[in-house]
Amino acid sequence: MGKEELTSSELLAFARHDFLNDLQIILMHLDLGNPSEARKVILKTTKAMGQRTLLSGFGFPKVQQWLLTFDWVYTAFRSTLTCAIKKGPRNVNDDTLVAYLEAVFNEIEEVIDPLSDYDVHFDIFAEEKEWSITITINGELPETKETRISPDNLKIEETISHNLWVFKLIGQ
Template sequence: MGKKELSQTELLAFARHDFLNDLQIILMHLDLGNPSEARNTILKTTKAMGQRAVLSGFGLPKVQQWLLTFDWVYTAFRSTLSCAIKKASRSVSDDTIVAYLEAIFTEVEDELDPLSDYDVHFDIFADENEWSMTITIKGELPATKKTRIGPDDVKIEEMISHNLWVFKLIGQ
């Protein structure tokens, strides 16, 4: 992983913390007499957990771990995840994909305004023949663009406009 490999104890502590935060938000809505908001929080949380479960079929375990721990490592971002995955073996090294993603997000995070909000959405698609990961970042992004070279077996598509950066990794 990027900045620092998280231990199993740290991973469990982060997961427990996130789970307790979700429970406290639900309890707050119930205490304030907003059962519909509590219900919405439950539905949002279970949907997010379901998407994380679907990710297990991606066939790239190190990429899966990187995505699942993204929020804990890259704290400047708020992330969401959506997956449409059919289980299959992948012909690319997930070590090279993780190294590429770490390099990009570490570089970008170093240039971000700490007072601004940044949202990132990971959209993962995979079938028996092809996979793709579309990453959309919204927020006040740095104006500079560096040329990046991706992993050999992965096609990279990139689009940057004002406060929006979309890049897509495509492989087999």
């Protein structure tokens, strides 16, 4: 991952930590007499878990793992995920796609301000014959960007403007 790959024990520890944090936030709202806020946290958390579950139909198990562990590896970002996935054959090597995503984010980490906040949203879309990963980053971004060479069988669309970068990978 440009960084060491997480072990199964580390993955479980991070997942357990995140789950306990969600429970503590719910408990805090209940203790403060805000059941409606606790309900919002429960709904937000279950929606996020549902979106993560949909990734299994994407057909890229290593990309799925990369997305599910993104927050733990790339700590400069806060991520969200949405999925609309139909199963189908995918014409890209899973390892190649993960290596490409890692290279992009390792490059971004080198040029962003470590004291700024960055939100990243992953929108995964897949039909039977075409799929895409749209990455939208909000935050204080550098004015320049590298020209990226696309892996085989991928189309890349990229736009960058003040504090918004949209990067889309499209494959078949």
